[in-house]
Amino acid sequence: MADENKNKNAKANPNNWVNLHGDYLYNYAYSRVQSKETAEDLVQESFISALKSINSFRGDSSELTWLIAILKRKVIDYYRKLSRKKETVASQFSTPFQENGDFEGHWILDRGPKDWQIKHDDPMRQSEFIFILEICIAALPEKWRSVFVLKVMEEIKSEEVCKEIGCSSSNLWVILHRARLQLRECIENRWLK
């Protein structure tokens, strides 16, 4: 984190924003929206919003922290809009559990989790894992991705996520559960290939 502007009298300086904070904000946005174009748009919009509310910057926090807060709001708005779009989520989910018979609710055998053999000391494989993770988050149905990013990555409280996305609290847990199942299977299929 940049710690310029620590002093209380600091003034925001828009002319340096792009060069000082552009890449940081872009990475922040990209990790949350998994799209280059959207990430660029959100950063750009954040700068414009920041300009409009530049008088509200009091230097209590660093300029970067202030810009991140604005960007974070943009990410939430993006997902609010995305999750309001009509989408047939149910049809996209293929449950890995048996749906009838004596073993209803138990794993369908060839879809049960396998050993990933993760070694935490191999940085190459680590970044490969993160690469796969990003692809698999991007592949989640939009509403699930909205809930997942806001709750899990942005660590926003469940009630607030529900308010933004428009879901009930029990619905939120169902979505998180299914998103986890789909994410897990997607990662496994790519990781063990």
Add this chain to the structure above:
Amino acid sequence: MAEMSSIKTNIIKGMNKVMLDCNTATSFVTKREYVKLGCVDRMKLSMHLASCKYCRQFAKQSITISHHISELSKIDDSNHRHYLSKEQKNNMIKEIESQQLKS
């Protein structure tokens, strides 16, 4: 023979009341990352995990996924994974300048 299989079905039905199925067990694994499970649910889950290697594997993978998600969410200023191009930056700078002129 038919009687045997109905006894078997009843045993399984009885077991299911006490034992979680994998669907519920994995939902508890996900849930416990965010909230504290109730005492009974915690017990049911640990009983299930003790006997189900798939769900144990799921729980292990959940930890791996969460660990990497927090890696992904954290932005490292000295080691970015993506960069804006010079052109993208110039466009942003121009846009900021023109907005400043307007106001």
